Amino acid sequence: MRVLFLHNNxxxxxxxxxxxxxxxxxxxxVFGTKNREPNLPGVYKAIxxxxxxxxxxxxxxxxxxxxxxxxxQAVFKLTEKLKAQGxxxxxxxxxxxxxxxxxxxxxxxxxPLICYFEWFYHARGSDADFxxxxxxxxxxxxxxxxxxxxx
Numbered sequence: 001m002r003v004l005f006l007h008n009n010x011x012x013x014x015x016x017x018x019x020x021x022x023x024x025x026x027x028x029x030v031f032g033t034k035n036r037e038p039n040l041p042g043v044y045k046a047i048x049x050x051x052x053x054x055x056x057x058x059x060x061x062x063x064x065x066x067x068x069x070x071x072x073q074a075v076f077k078l079t080e081k082l083k084a085q086g087x088x089x090x091x092x093x094x095x096x097x098x099x100x101x102x103x104x105x106x107x108x109x110x111x112p113l114i115c116y117f118e119w120f121y122h123a124r125g126s127d128a129d130f131x132x133x134x135x136x137x138x139x140x141x142x143x144x145x146x147x148x149x150x151x
Contacts (some may be wrong), residue, residue, distance in 0.1 A: 001064025002028045002087065004108075006075060006094030006101055010035040010045060014093060018043050026077050030087060032100065046082065048074040048100070055071055061146040075100045079107035121147045 003021055005014045010033035022029045022042030029043045039045060051074065054066035057116055067104075089111050094101035096115040123129060123144040129136050136144075 001026070002089045004028070004082070004087075004089035004092045004094075004104075004111075005029070005031040006033075006092065006104065007031075008034045008071065008095070008098050008100060011038075011040055011043075013118075015040070017093070028087070030082065030089070032075055036077070046078055048078040050074045061143050062149060068102055070098075071099035072102030072104075076103040076107055079104065083107070093121065 001021070003018075005011075005018055007014060011018055011032055014031070016091055018029055018031060019042075021027045022040065025042075025119060030046055031040075031043050032046045032048055034043075034050075036047060048071075050067070050070035052070065052071070054063040058066050089108060092101070092104055092108065092111055092113045094104065094113065094115055096117045097119070101113060101115055105111075121128075121144050123136055123141040128140065128144055
């Protein structure tokens with residue numbers, strides 16, 4: 001089986017699964033990431049690097065989205081290299097945040113994609129409004145509302 005993992009911070013939540021799959025020599029495990037260290041036995045690390053960061057003049061609500069698009073673009077370029085090397089995954093496992101999975105179905109339209117959705121942002125009753133000494137203002141609530149939408 002050919003598996004493509006995608007996460008900015010290798011190996012992250014996929015450490016144990018990647019190691020277990022890599023133990024079977026019939027599997028080909030590729031991990032697309034920005035993290036150059038560490039390495040895992042039997043796992044080929046494929047580095048992607050966004051061409052730039054979100055522009056400072058971009059509205060601060062959508063800078064995370066702009067960065068996600070840049071990450072998705074970098075992963076798409078990586079998939080083109082992988083395809084040129086003959087690698088087409090049977091399954092893709094990726095983290096939904098930060099954008100690495102954003103365009104991967106355009107690269108591999110027939111490959112199943114399993115996304116890890118780690119967090120759903122909410123302005124109230126979650127991680128943002130817990131400190132009475134630091135209450136949210138209207139700008140905070142709007143910024144978090146925009147961030148709620150997964151990339």
